[in-house]
Structure formats: C-alpha cells, structure tokens
Amino acid sequence: MVRGMTVLLVCQLAGEVTARALNLPAPGPVLGMLLLFGMLLWRGTPDWLDQVGQGLLRMLPLFFVPAGVGIMNHVQLMQSEWLALLAILLISTVVTMITTAGALLILVRLTRRRKEHKDAAERY
C-alpha cells in the first residue's frame, strides 16, 4: 500500500514540477496522470498499484466535499443572480453532454464507414 501511494505521489510531484517549470496550463495531478499512463503502457500495472488506485477511486466523490463546502463563501456574491445561474448551469451542462456524446457517436460511425470504403477499395 505504501509503495502504491508513493508511486502516485511521485507522479503528482513530477507533474507539479513539470507544470511549473514549463509554465503549462494543466495542473500537476493531470500531468501526473498522463505520466503514469505512459509508464503503464510501457510496463503494465502491478497489483499493488492497482489496489491502492482502485481504493482511492472508489472514494473520489468524498474528496470533493471540502471544496464543495467552499461555496458558502460565495452565497452572498450569487444571491441576486442565483436562479439565473442555476438555469444557465443546468441547461449548458445538458446541452454540452448531449452534443459531446452525439459528436463522438457520429464521428465513430463516419470513420468506420470511411475505413470500410477503403477496405472495399483495396479488395478490388
């Protein structure tokens, strides 16, 4: 367990350092995720890492609670506009979800069709 946690923290630290050193817009943990992904492609996933990772991922919603409580600092700021804000957030989230999923499904179908065309053309 200690070894798994160590690997995750080392990746996060490396990501944090890279983001600062190269002035990248991505936060350290996201770069750490890409770094770990690269290492996994290269060496595969050892059990001890998988166990710690899956354990943490199961608790992920909990980790957002402290930041969520931070909304209390802005209740006053949003007071006059909160109903409009709620409507804007709800509608834009729905539209973004539908568009993204729809775009992926359509693009997958298009590339598949093009590939079939190419395969068919090669056969003749």
Add this chain to the structure above:
Amino acid sequence: MQPNVTDIWVYLAQTPLLWLTATLVIYELADIVYRRIGQWPPANPVLISVVILITFLTLTGTPYQRYFDGAQFVHFLLGPTTVALALPLWRYARRLRRMLAPLCGALLIGSLTSIVTVVILSRLFGVSDITLRSLIPRSVTTPIAMGISEQIGGLPSLTAALVIMTGIIGAVIARDLCDRLRIDDQAARGLAIGVASHGIGTARAFQMNPEAGAFAGLAMGLNGALTTLLAPLLARLLGL
C-alpha cells in the same frame, strides 16, 4: 471543576479532528441513505453532504477556513486520486487507440459547445459581465478554471463555486440523461460527463461503470488543457 459543554466545543472547534471527522461521518451517512433509496439522483451524496455541512457551519458561526483546516486532509487526496485515473484508462487503452480521432473531434466540439452555450445563455438571462466571464470555464477542473477565469477577467473564487455547482449538476443528471437518450456506449457516456462536469462528474461516472469512468477522467484532463487555449480566443471572438 467540571468542564462544561461550551469548553469542550471551544476545544474541539480548534482542532482539525472535529471537521475532518464531521466530513467523513456526514458523507458516509449521506452515502448510506443514497444507496438505501435506490440511488435516486437528486440525493447525490456530495450534494447532500455539502448542504448539511454548510448549514452546520453557518449555524455554529464557523468560518470556512477553520473547517478547511480539518477537511484539507480529505481534500489533499484529490491529487493522488487524479493521478490514479491513469489505471482504468490503461485498461481501455486499446479501445482508446482505436477511436482516437473521433475522441479528439468530439472533445473539441464538446469544449466549444460548453463555452458558447454559457455565453448565449448568460446574455439571454442577463447576468452581469463579470459573472459571465466567471462562468465561461465552469466545466473544467477547479485549478485550471480559476486560472482561465483570471485571464479573461472573471472572479476566480466565484468560478471555483460555479465549477463545483456544475460538477454536482452533472453528477445528478448524468445517468438519467444518458439513459433517456439511449446513449449506451460507455465511452460516449464517459466523454460527455468528463467534458461537461469534470472531476465530480467523473467520480459519478465511475460508480456507473468503470469504462465510463476511465473515459470521463481522460476527457476531464484533456478538456482542461483545450479550454485553456479556447476560452481566451472565443472570449475575444465573441466580443467580450
């Protein structure tokens, strides 16, 4: 001399133990209730815990900073857990490689939609200019969103609150929305959730399905980077 309740409260309110424990206990109870009532989406444990904790802090007159002194130990684990998103992603690496081009295309379309819809809606509902600017990066993960907000003239701290609200909304509506529209493909569900509602949505996607969670985590990371590039550009194009 017997210590009275006030003394005990005064002591406990100063230590990280109280608010750390309160966070865990309230989340655990919210999660139990959520499962008992068949995972009814509006009873989302993150939403319920946040509401209960804010109420409790307000009633006891506890400032957020005091609460966070304790809760930061939970908050800290967000970092290594974000790194751990690489593990499920690796499991679906083959599928990821096969649909790389469609994924990139859908990500770009989703990211643009997210920014454009919020600008149009803000104009429609007539919110203030600074609120509009703070809203633009709301669908990406908090640290990136705050940076973008500052760059395009929003209020970073207001953005942080809007990001959290967006995440909770996404987590609440994700399953029903995908089911009703018959979006069965787990990659499509995950991508949509990750683009629209970052980490809180990703956490929800993981509960729905590990493949959806993996793609949501990927979408969250890439959408963060993409929005950093797109938001200032679009803000200028849309004449903000």
